[in-house]
Amino acid sequence: MGELREGVWVWFWWAAAAMAGLAAVDWAVRRGHGWWWTKGMDAGRKGRLPAGDMGWPLVGGMWAFLRAFKSGDPDAFINSFHHRFGRAGLYRAFMFSSPTILVTSPDACKQVLMDDATFCTGWPKATVTLIGARSFISMPEEEHRRLRKLTAAPINGFDALSAYLAFIDATVVSTLRRWSSETKTKPIEFLTELRRMTFRIIVQIFMSGAGEATMEELERSYTDLNYGMRAMAIDLPGFAYHRALRARGRLVAALQGVLDERRAAAGKKMNRGVDMMDRLIEVEDEQGRRLEDEEIIDVLVMYLNAGHESSAHITMWATVFLQENPDILAKAKAEQEEIMRSIPPTQKGLTLRDFRKMEYLSQVVDETLRFVNISFVSFRQATRDVFVNGYLVPKGWKVQLWYRSVHMDPQVYPDPKKFNPSRWEGPPPRAGTFLPFGLGSRLCPGNDLAKLEISVFLHHFLVGYRLERENPNCRVRYLPHPRPVDNCLAKIIRVSSDDGY
Numbered sequence: 001m002g003e004l005r006e007g008v009w010v011w012f013w014w015a016a017a018a019m020a021g022l023a024a025v026d027w028a029v030r031r032g033h034g035w036w037w038t039k040g041m042d043a044g045r046k047g048r049l050p051a052g053d054m055g056w057p058l059v060g061g062m063w064a065f066l067r068a069f070k071s072g073d074p075d076a077f078i079n080s081f082h083h084r085f086g087r088a089g090l091y092r093a094f095m096f097s098s099p100t101i102l103v104t105s106p107d108a109c110k111q112v113l114m115d116d117a118t119f120c121t122g123w124p125k126a127t128v129t130l131i132g133a134r135s136f137i138s139m140p141e142e143e144h145r146r147l148r149k150l151t152a153a154p155i156n157g158f159d160a161l162s163a164y165l166a167f168i169d170a171t172v173v174s175t176l177r178r179w180s181s182e183t184k185t186k187p188i189e190f191l192t193e194l195r196r197m198t199f200r201i202i203v204q205i206f207m208s209g210a211g212e213a214t215m216e217e218l219e220r221s222y223t224d225l226n227y228g229m230r231a232m233a234i235d236l237p238g239f240a241y242h243r244a245l246r247a248r249g250r251l252v253a254a255l256q257g258v259l260d261e262r263r264a265a266a267g268k269k270m271n272r273g274v275d276m277m278d279r280l281i282e283v284e285d286e287q288g289r290r291l292e293d294e295e296i297i298d299v300l301v302m303y304l305n306a307g308h309e310s311s312a313h314i315t316m317w318a319t320v321f322l323q324e325n326p327d328i329l330a331k332a333k334a335e336q337e338e339i340m341r342s343i344p345p346t347q348k349g350l351t352l353r354d355f356r357k358m359e360y361l362s363q364v365v366d367e368t369l370r371f372v373n374i375s376f377v378s379f380r381q382a383t384r385d386v387f388v389n390g391y392l393v394p395k396g397w398k399v400q401l402w403y404r405s406v407h408m409d410p411q412v413y414p415d416p417k418k419f420n421p422s423r424w425e426g427p428p429p430r431a432g433t434f435l436p437f438g439l440g441s442r443l444c445p446g447n448d449l450a451k452l453e454i455s456v457f458l459h460h461f462l463v464g465y466r467l468e469r470e471n472p473n474c475r476v477r478y479l480p481h482p483r484p485v486d487n488c489l490a491k492i493i494r495v496s497s498d499d500g501y
């Protein structure tokens with residue numbers, strides 16, 4: 001008996017010593033890694049860096065980040081910095097193979113986003129490879145300004161939005177009718193179908209006249225591209241990043257095909273209006289230089305992706321939240337029915353004037369954007385040493401802007417985990433506290449179009465349909481975007497024959 005107890009004690013001490021040894025090694029490796037990235041700095045600069053943890057070489061904070069997002073508690077990653085280092089709003093870390101400052105407070109985010117002279121884009125290399133080195137996320141600043149002006153104007157403002165509204169409206173109505181008829185026999189993946197619908201809309205704006213087959217091929221490839229977007233950049237068969245690279249190859253080939261057709265048809269009479277692809281083909285800089293095919297393709301790969309993924313996800317979540325909150329649904333439905341009653345019988349479809357009357361629905365959409373955090377983080381890089389909130393952001397370091405932390409900050413949004421559209425009543429939010437579309441010169445150029453699309457869908461859904469999910473408690477996956485793992489398998493049930501038309 002005595003020998004057994006002694007044996008247990010020996011094992012206990014061995015285990016304790018091993019754990020202490022591992023903790024010491026962990027501490028030493030982290031310190032060594034932190035030292036490596038600051039070794040060239042004098043004590044003054046080093047002392048002004050924000051607190052943080054550079055983690056182990058190569059992986060840095062990536063394990064903790066992926067663990068938090070894959071375990072279903074995405075806020076755990078930034079919360080661990082808050083707990084260990086206080087709510088400073090800036091932390092140092094090592095992310096995506098680079099020394100990085102994490103920015104989590106509204107004021108600091110605003111300062112970074114409004115200072116283009118000091119902060120350029122700093123997306124991870126793997127993302128740039130997937131979206132395109134000649135797209136907005138990595139092209140030179142001057143080129144970005146020029147192409148942004150060219151491409152943002154046709155998707156913004158009263159005239160542009162009015163021009164797309166009829167197509168969006170008709171697409172939504174026919175799609176909802178088709179789903180409700182199809183789901184009489186079996187449920188559909190609501191999110192997958194919404195992606196197809198929003199893709200159809202963005203293709204109409206950017207590449208009108210694209211055939212059904214091209215559209216389906218492109219949309220399928222975008223699904224693979226997106227799954228690889230926030231995955232580890234491992235280019236080996238079986239990994240999401242590898243599949244995403246192949247998907248990019250297919251997208252480039254398909255877009256090149258369309259571009260070749262357009263060039264071949266140049267000068268011939270078209271039976272369609274001018275779209276974004278035409279504008280990109282025609283544009284010239286001051287020296288008369290036109291864009292190369294690679295540039296046009298990268299800009300299109302980026303726009304077609306940005307222009308359908310987020311809108312589809314937000315539309316799905318807004319529908320789900322409405323269905324899960326009967327009081328909110330009743331209030332939103334009453335507003336839309338009121339708007340419908342005010343539409344003269346001679347008017348065909350919704351107008352922008354009707355859209356502007358959707359005050360409560362706009363609050364529902366804003367709350368969904370805040371709550372879902374579809375773009376949870378954005379990437380910049382410091383071009384010089386700069387102080388933000390009193391902390392040094394060293395030249396060359398990456399900067400991650402954590403929009404998600406701003407939107408989930410209880411000091412900015414009381415009870416942040418409650419879906420509450422009424423929090424948007426009253427004056428607009430303080431600058432920097434609501435960043436679903438970013439801010440500054442890289443503010444999302446599709447923000448108005450996205451809100452219009454989402455609202456038109458919700459309008460028709462509210463007046464005529466109901467969502468019945470197959471797995472209402474389905475697990476949510478947070479990468480690359482928050483979505484139920486069953487892609488929201490559901491039936492769309494028509495509850496009124498008067499669906500707005």
Ligand code: HEM
Binds near residue numbers: 379
């Ligand atoms: C709910 C829908 C959408 C959300 C939440 C969203 C979110 C965002 C955010 C946060 C950014 C800024 C990224 C940064 O700070 O670096 C951005 C940029 C961008 N978005 Fe959107 N977006 C949406 C819809 C759209 C649509 C419909 C389009 C196209 C028509 C679009 C095209 C773009 C483009 C091209 C950029 C890059 C802008 C630049 O770098 O100048 N987005 N989006």
